[in-house]
Amino acid sequence: MTMTTLETLLHDPDMAGVWNLAPDRSTITFKIRNMWGLVNVKGRFTDFTGDGQLTGKGAVFGRVDIRTASLDTGIGRRDTHLRSADFFDADRFPEISVVVTGVQPTKGKAADLRTTFTIKGVAAEVQLPVTICELDDGSVRITAETKLDRDRFDLGWNRLGMVSSTATVAADAIFVRVSR
Structure with missing residues (x-):
């Protein structure tokens, strides 16, 4: 990996341009405690696209769209339930979107992205x-x-308090420049 500071990367005119997410090199995963905290359910989304733009002047914009029907925990019956109206309601809401409107470098290569998540x-x-x-x-x-x-995203189905109220979502996303 190249050892460039994040501030340098964001302000480098040579990095400016449109960047596409490379789904074959990227992952979007989630995990949540189930069965009153006894079981950690892990899953992933297998169908997603995205793009972003670096201005070369420190500004970043982008979007990632995730097909809710691509949810996969490895257990078909559970996946069907998670895609149902109890959770993601994939028929009515086929996509989750994450829109990036800004970036604030924090320390080293770390930053906080200003995003809007749209789920259901x-x-x-x-x-x-x-x-x-x-x-x-x-x-x-x-x-x-x-x-x-x-609950913030109307994913609150929770029979007898079995499912944790928070889910951990993670991404390892690779973006490739497509134009300057």
Whole structure:
């Protein structure tokens, strides 16, 4: 990996341009405590797209769209339930969107992205802590992890209090420049 500071990367005119998410090199995962905290359910989304723009003057804009029907925990019956109206309601709300409207470098390669998550038609601002670095092949890796309150996005189904109210969502996203 190239050892460039984040501030330098964000203000480098050579880095300015449009960048596309490389889904084949990226992952979007989630985990949540179930069965009153006894079981950690892990899953991933397998179908997503995204793009972003670096201005070369410190500004960042972007979007990631995730197909809710691509949710996969490895257990078909559970996946069907998670895609149902009890949770993601994939038929009515086929996409989760994450829109990035700004970046604030914090320390080293870390930053906070100003984002709006839209899940089940509910939009909420989320400050998303990330690490951003340039890779040797010129692509940019953004790693992120945050906790989301399920009730905030109408994902509150919770028979007998079995499911934790927060889910941890993580991404390891590789972006490749497509134009300057």
